[in-house]
Amino acid sequence: MNRPQVVAHRGASHDNPEHTLGAYVAALDDGADGLECDVRLTADGHLVCVHDRDLRRTAATKGIVSTMDLAELDQLDFASWKNPWRDLDDEAPDRDDRLHRVLTLRTLLEMVADYDRRVEVAIETKHPTRYGGLVERRLVELLHHFGWDRPGSPARVMSFSWKALQRVEKRAPGVPLVQLVEHAHLWPMLSRVIGPDWLVGPGIDELTEHKKLGPRITSAGHDMHVWTVNTPTELDLCLQLGVKAVITDRPAYLLELLDDRGL
Template identity: 70%
Template structure:
């Protein structure tokens, strides 16, 4: 019998899909920075998405890539650096490298562009003046293996968010990672991310009946049979990364329950006009 936790019933009760800010409002601000998440909340995002990696001294930080070339202009690896070392880096300037030469550019708060720990993000959500959900993706492969999920569940537990009714859900492209989360926190919602449509027939027999499925929008658009199969099986669907009106239409036609987007304000505007 398929388990239907309270958090999922609540999501399905709403008329429109949940708008999840992908790495924050990452179209407007540098991804995974405090500024990006504050912007997403100001824009009205229903939920925040983040990727987490483990530092050498055991902290979970919100960083997508294993190395820091793209977002912090250094060849260092997140897994080999301590939090104090990461805290010295600038994770925001890459988004607008000419800002210092633009007299009309607003003054930037250096602290808003520092590396963001998962704990700090959770604290912000816990203190916010309205209900906000979290979608946390663990990145694999990693030298720390299952320690990432163990640390994640521990941190969520510090907030009482490792059980049924939690505002947080855990996502991964790794089947082992999702299974690990379910062993550590059996009542926590999990999302099996699907990178390629042809992976689903292989995953289908081994994923839990109550797991949420997270396909990419490109696969849903290019392989419409994937969406039809998920619907037929009664799966809850969360789609990444939805940034255009046409992509949103694909999601609305399927009745998905969450869209993960770099542009939360735009998605909310489109959904408002569709009411």
């Protein structure tokens, strides 16, 4: 039984505001092998690490990411939603606001590139979006800037859209691709259109509910990167299935569980 790669989902997001620099610093401090992020394109062409199309949940505004410039997003607080009572806690440490503003993908990749050990990055492009394939084009351009658009790259690209992944494959055939699977019943169709060397990323709930899904994916010759794995039971299922990477909100906890299992 091999030890899977532990990838921090939106950073160490169980304890920190997701997609903030602080969450990713915490994940690296925890020892995460990789970092996962979602990216969206701003109105002025910057890729930012934000999951939702609007900002009501994480920045308390009705603004839409794709209609706002980076400078506008940079004025927003992306951290207070996680702990709205923080200002009333006299024992809370002082907060460095630089760690809790909107995070550009470039900044995240710069941190990874400068880190003192290899860290991999799983980048999910969100669709549908008003910018269509421009998202993947900008992403490949940024990966090229870092020299990460070729075999051996620490970056991989994920999406629920197989067309989006095909766009990346065309522009950067050396970058690993992960076809995300939200519903088990979609696998027979996806299995016919994805590349033979693509990775597959099913959700842990689907693997749990549909016992045949995992074996069907592996028997088709695809390694699995599974989201979002946060409990001992979920981890054990992934270990039984030979999953290559587990994407988790709790990287420190999963690393501890793996150590306890002698892996």
